[in-house]
Amino acid sequence: MPKIRLDKFLKDQGIAxxxxxxxxxxxxxxxxNNETVKDPGTHVDTDKDIVLLDGRPVVYKEFVxxxxxxxxxVITATEDKRLETVLDLLPENIRRRDVFPVGRLDKDTExxxxxxxxxxxxxxxLSPKKHVTKLYEAVLDxxxxxxxxxAFEEGVILDDGYKAMPAKLEFLSTEGKVVARVEVFEGxxxxxxxxxxxxxxxVLELKRLRMGEVWLDETLKPGEFRELTREEILLLGGxx
Ligand code: URA
Numbered sequence: 001m002p003k004i005r006l007d008k009f010l011k012d013q014g015i016a017x018x019x020x021x022x023x024x025x026x027x028x029x030x031x032x033n034n035e036t037v038k039d040p041g042t043h044v045d046t047d048k049d050i051v052l053l054d055g056r057p058v059v060y061k062e063f064v065x066x067x068x069x070x071x072x073x074v075i076t077a078t079e080d081k082r083l084e085t086v087l088d089l090l091p092e093n094i095r096r097r098d099v100f101p102v103g104r105l106d107k108d109t110e111x112x113x114x115x116x117x118x119x120x121x122x123x124x125x126l127s128p129k130k131h132v133t134k135l136y137e138a139v140l141d142x143x144x145x146x147x148x149x150x151a152f153e154e155g156v157i158l159d160d161g162y163k164a165m166p167a168k169l170e171f172l173s174t175e176g177k178v179v180a181r182v183e184v185f186e187g188x189x190x191x192x193x194x195x196x197x198x199x200x201x202x203v204l205e206l207k208r209l210r211m212g213e214v215w216l217d218e219t220l221k222p223g224e225f226r227e228l229t230r231e232e233i234l235l236l237g238g239x240x
Contacts, residue, residue, distance in 0.1 A: 006030065007040035009051060013058055014096035029054050063118040064097050065233050066090070067214070070113040071222035076104035086113060089223055102126065102211075103187050111136075111208035112216035114236070115225070121238045125211060128165065128186040132236075135210040136192050140178040140201040143171070148199040152182065156198040162188070164195055181209075212236050 004012075010021045010030070024030060025040045031052040032044055044051060046060040070076070070086055077085045078100050086101050094115075102114040102122040116122060125132050152169040165185045172179040178201075182192060193203045209216050213235045217226060230240050 003043040003045050005040065006032065006037060006042045006044050006051070009044050009046065009060060010053065010058060012062070012097070013060065014093040015053065015058065017096070024053060063116060063121070063239050064094070064099065065118065065121070065228040065236075065238050066094070066099070066115040066225050067217060067220070067228055067232075068101075068113045068115055068225040069216060069220040069222050070105050070110050070208075072108050072110050074223075075107050076101050076113065083107075086115070090115070090225065105208060106190065106193075106206070109206040109208065110222055111206075112211055112214075113208070114211060114228075116238070118238055121236065124237050126187060131185055132212045133183045133185055133210075134187065134208060135181060135183045137172075137207045137209055138180050138182065138192060138196065138203045139205040140180060140196060141204055142201050143174040143178045144196070144199040144201040146171075148196075148201070151199050152195065156195050158188070158194045158198060164188075164191070164198075167195065 006025065007018060007021055011018050015021065016024070022040050026038055028036045028038060030037055032042065032049050051058045068086060068089065074084050074086055074089065078087050079085060087095055087099070090099070097117050099115050099117045100122070102116060103126050105111065105113055114125070124130050149169045152167045155163045155166050157163050167185070168183040170181050172181060182195070184191060192206060196203050214228070214232045220226060228236070228238070233240050
């Protein structure tokens with residue numbers, strides 16, 4: 001990472017707004033390598049320089065990665081005039097880091113949603129070419145029969161004529177509440193719902209459980225989030 005301005009260094013860490021940070025710097029609250037620096041334009045080396053704000057070290061992290069258990073009723077967008085978005089569930093210090101959701105879940109879908117400010121990471125996870133699977137659990141109105149497993153394996157034809165990539169389907173229960181798990185490579189609009197429609201079933205509830213090798217942390221209640229662990233970031237191809 002090249003040298004960057006001190007105010008950018010601090011702003012990138014989401015600590016406070018740019019104007020608040022400028023005033024902290026002017027007040028002499030910021031030290032670089034033990035020297036008080038009052039010019040917000042001073043350049044600092046993100047790898048080597050030791051920056052203290054109010055006596056506390058500020059560690060520079062270029063990228064941040066979170067998992068959110070998206071609740072139903074919230075839209076996957078960065079902002080909306082009327083509806084609550086997934087970013088509204090995060091505190092200001094995280095939103096200031098210019099984070100965005102990786103792909104989208106429908107308003108009525110819940111489960112694993114990754115949030116980051118690493119554009120390459122997001123791109124790689126979503127590109128069908130990279131073959132990152134997404135595992136969903138769906139509650140269906142009817143059991144579409146075991147033929148659906150074969151149809152998914154071969155690639156079902158969606159309502160617009162598109163042939164979906166092969167997907168792995170299994171049923172956890174076929175009577176009473178019909179519950180299925182499906183693993184897909186791609187993320188077209190309403191993909192899973194439309195795949196089930198193609199075999200005659202309607203999705204009543206949908207939850208994403210896993211992306212690549214990373215599972216939704218089941219201790220997270222809907223609406224809760226946490227940072228990805230170092231291991232999870234590496235599993236998904238992020239930068240630590
Ligand atoms: N497929 C859907 O139909 N909806 C989602 O939210 C995710 C995958």
